[in-house]
Amino acid sequence: xxxxxxxxxxxxxxxxxxxxxxxxxxxxxxxxxxxxxxxxxxxxxxxxxxxxxxxxxxxxxxxxxxxxxxxxxxxxxxxxxxxxxxxxxxxxxxxxxxxxxxxxxxxxxxxxxxxxxxxxxxxxxxxxxxxxxxxxxxxxxxxxxxxxxxxxxxxxxxxxxxxxxxxxxxxxxxxxxxxxxxxxxxxxxxxxxxxxxxxxxxxxxxxxxxxxxxxxxxxxxxxxxxxxxxxxxxxxxxxxxxxxxxxxxxxxxxxxxxxxxxxxxxxxxxxxxxxxxxxxxxxxxxxxxxxxxxxxxxxxxxxxxxxxxxxxxxxxxxxxxxxxxxxxxxxxx
Ligand code: NAI
Numbered sequence: 001x002x003x004x005x006x007x008x009x010x011x012x013x014x015x016x017x018x019x020x021x022x023x024x025x026x027x028x029x030x031x032x033x034x035x036x037x038x039x040x041x042x043x044x045x046x047x048x049x050x051x052x053x054x055x056x057x058x059x060x061x062x063x064x065x066x067x068x069x070x071x072x073x074x075x076x077x078x079x080x081x082x083x084x085x086x087x088x089x090x091x092x093x094x095x096x097x098x099x100x101x102x103x104x105x106x107x108x109x110x111x112x113x114x115x116x117x118x119x120x121x122x123x124x125x126x127x128x129x130x131x132x133x134x135x136x137x138x139x140x141x142x143x144x145x146x147x148x149x150x151x152x153x154x155x156x157x158x159x160x161x162x163x164x165x166x167x168x169x170x171x172x173x174x175x176x177x178x179x180x181x182x183x184x185x186x187x188x189x190x191x192x193x194x195x196x197x198x199x200x201x202x203x204x205x206x207x208x209x210x211x212x213x214x215x216x217x218x219x220x221x222x223x224x225x226x227x228x229x230x231x232x233x234x235x236x237x238x239x240x241x242x243x244x245x246x247x248x249x250x251x252x253x254x255x256x257x258x259x260x261x262x263x264x265x266x267x268x269x270x271x272x273x274x275x276x277x278x279x280x281x282x283x284x285x286x287x288x289x290x291x292x293x294x295x296x297x298x299x300x301x302x303x304x305x306x307x308x309x310x311x312x313x314x315x316x317x318x319x320x321x322x323x324x325x326x327x328x329x330x331x332x333x
Pocket of ligand 1: 070260275
């Protein structure tokens, strides 16, 4: 039995997490959950936006499954997501992107992995007003963080039989920050002669991705470019309901969907829980429960292959409950 911290999240979070818990249970996952609230829900209950007990739980269990959490725009408390990543030094955000059967999408056979630096860049949140009417936001890049994310990307490529790593940057304009990122990627590439190395300027990378995504395999990016290109890549394979992410540090890991709390469809029972289920699959592999992970994966694939109970975001008519029932029925015994 593995202890895992659970955050249900906001908006569609509780809906997709509840669906995922049912499937995990039926797949034979051996998990003891430790439930917590964070963000607005915690504030409404009179707590801090990052409750101390929740942080202690993640520190102890080392593993968390997290629903999406709303971040107030232009004021209010800071992003829970960014705070957790910084707090536990979850420096690598790993997002595999691949097509599922029967999902309408612009391309087939896309299979790439986004590796996003998760702790610095413009997400350092160091902003101030210089004089009235002029504000400044600092983009932080440290050699340590650039090196470790570059090594992570190459090491991941080697371990998972991937052929190529592309560093995505804007070092022509941000000569110091992105320049450092690129130098560290080039240095890491020297240590992995078995992996091909390529570079692309971020604007060109966007164009290349929407025209010829198959040329990419593993992408390594600083924080903001990684955030933006992850959603772009999700769009290549049918949308945000289908892509999961792992936030990984030396000692802790938080698994979640790439998507947010989707306030536009929250409470209607129509959200696609696939991304959180895929995040749960990654979690199961991380906690060394590969049999349950494989059962979950096979069930998801079977439901998509059959194509009869898909949710609206991918062209179907099923609601969250109907999709979840289909996954439960498809679980191998
Ligand atoms: P979003 O990802 O929540 O939604 C974008 C669009 O995709 C919406 O039309 C939504 O209905 C659709 N969508 C997303 N997930 C879906 C799913 N599972 N099934 C069906 N359709 C889905 O992005 P948005 O609207 O920009 O952000 C909403 C809130 O979520 C914001 O407060 C943002 O800060 C937060 N957020 C949180 C994240 C996290 O907790 N890791 C990640 C991204 C955003």
